[in-house]
Amino acid sequence: MRKAVRFLLLLGAIAVCTVTIALVAEKNSQNATEGNGAQAAETVVKPDEKRTRVKVTVVQPRPITEYLLLPGTVEAWEDIDLSAKAAGTVEWIGPEEGDRVSSGDAIMRLDVASLVARVNQEKAQLVQTEKQYERIEKLVRAKVAQPAELDNALAQRDVAKADLEVAQVSLNNASLCSPIDGIVDRINVDRGEHVNTGQVVAKIVQTDRVKILVNVPEKDVGHFREGQKAVVFLGEVDFAQIVNHLQTLRGNLAKIAGLGAKDMQTSLAGASANLPEMVWGKIYYVALTADLFTRTYPMHIEIDNRDGRLRPGMIVRVGLVRRSLERALTAPLYAVVDRGDRKVVFVEQGGRVVRREVGLGIIEGTTIQIVSGLAEGDRLIVVGQRDLVNDEEVEVEEVVQP
Numbered sequence: 001m002r003k004a005v006r007f008l009l010l011l012g013a014i015a016v017c018t019v020t021i022a023l024v025a026e027k028n029s030q031n032a033t034e035g036n037g038a039q040a041a042e043t044v045v046k047p048d049e050k051r052t053r054v055k056v057t058v059v060q061p062r063p064i065t066e067y068l069l070l071p072g073t074v075e076a077w078e079d080i081d082l083s084a085k086a087a088g089t090v091e092w093i094g095p096e097e098g099d100r101v102s103s104g105d106a107i108m109r110l111d112v113a114s115l116v117a118r119v120n121q122e123k124a125q126l127v128q129t130e131k132q133y134e135r136i137e138k139l140v141r142a143k144v145a146q147p148a149e150l151d152n153a154l155a156q157r158d159v160a161k162a163d164l165e166v167a168q169v170s171l172n173n174a175s176l177c178s179p180i181d182g183i184v185d186r187i188n189v190d191r192g193e194h195v196n197t198g199q200v201v202a203k204i205v206q207t208d209r210v211k212i213l214v215n216v217p218e219k220d221v222g223h224f225r226e227g228q229k230a231v232v233f234l235g236e237v238d239f240a241q242i243v244n245h246l247q248t249l250r251g252n253l254a255k256i257a258g259l260g261a262k263d264m265q266t267s268l269a270g271a272s273a274n275l276p277e278m279v280w281g282k283i284y285y286v287a288l289t290a291d292l293f294t295r296t297y298p299m300h301i302e303i304d305n306r307d308g309r310l311r312p313g314m315i316v317r318v319g320l321v322r323r324s325l326e327r328a329l330t331a332p333l334y335a336v337v338d339r340g341d342r343k344v345v346f347v348e349q350g351g352r353v354v355r356r357e358v359g360l361g362i363i364e365g366t367t368i369q370i371v372s373g374l375a376e377g378d379r380l381i382v383v384g385q386r387d388l389v390n391d392e393e394v395e396v397e398e399v400v401q402p
Contacts, residue, residue, distance in 0.1 A: 055383035061327035066362035078206035085173035215296035
């Protein structure tokens with residue numbers, strides 16, 4: 001009986017073990033199946049990794065020039081308001097408005113009849129005092145007259161000479177002459193009109209040369225010196241377009257200024273059919289003190305205007321070279337990326353991205369000077385750089401010319 005019970009217990013234990021093993025095996029099989037399915041699903045969802053394709057340029061030193069465009073006002077080289085030196089009636093007017101005159105040419109004359117009469121009167125008075133002086137001198141020699149009488153006669157003669165000189169000056173002042181070579185721009189009185197002493201009767205201007213008045217900001221004035229070249233534009237100016245064309249010519253304003261206006265206009269003809277007229281000049285004066293109201297420094301530019309294209313009062317645009325460097329490391333403006341408050345560029349090295357913080361300098365058109373952060377020979381990424389991160393793998397699609 002005991003043997004039968006032991007046998008039944010053994011069979012029960014074996015059955016329990018068998019069921020347990022079966023359950024464990026089934027569970028493991030299910031887990032394995034789920035794991036394989038998840039891995040398969042991840043493989044389907046996860047995209048293939050691709051390297052960003054970029055274009056680079058090799059950083060090389062090059063000339064760069066910073067330009068400054070300022071408004072200016074044309075002024076006559078000399079501008080004279082001719083005033084009457086004596087009161088009187090206008091008797092004669094010579095040149096008309098617009099006529100060219102030379103220094104010393106008569107412009108107008110006042111009625112001189114009374115002045116001539118006064119001169120003749122003073123001449124007669126002088127003759128009388130001279131004769132009186134001679135008579136008294138003889139009497140003094142003969143010891144008939146006193147020396148004091150001779151002194152009085154001498155004084156009367158000197159007064160008569162002075163009165164004649166005053167009368168002669170008044171007669172001369174009745175004729176108004178041009179003090180400069182120039183053009184009669186205004187005549188403010190008519191024949192027969194009475195004028196007073198000091199009244200402005202005519203304006204004469206010298207415009208064969210003109211000056212351009214430019215007000216230079218404080219931060220820029222230190223870059224300009226007497227003798228520097230400047231280009232003056234006579235119309236609306238797309239200065240960026242002109243600067244970009246200068247870049248394509250591989251030149252800059254400082255060098256091309258030597259061409260002269262005609263050759264410069266020819267060289268720029270390919271940039272646009274609508275380029276404004278331009279003339280070349282040079283700086284001849286930079287003020288030492290600032291204007292109290294505008295806090296700018298007046299600067300004068302001399303222009304040869306024998307062709308008469310510039311007229312006083314015109315508003316023009318003046319192009320100036322602020323700074324020029326012969327060997328500067330540069331980058332396109334679009335290659336510089338903002339990262340917070342920092343400016344960065346991306347360089348390709350061995351198929352990977354290296355982020356560089358850079359210091360910026362002067363700007364010429366769409367090009368900017370890099371003062372720190374780049375070295376000669378670096379492969380600067382110029383296309384595809386916007387979303388790059390440091391140490392990312394990239395594929396160089398093309399090396400473009402700077």
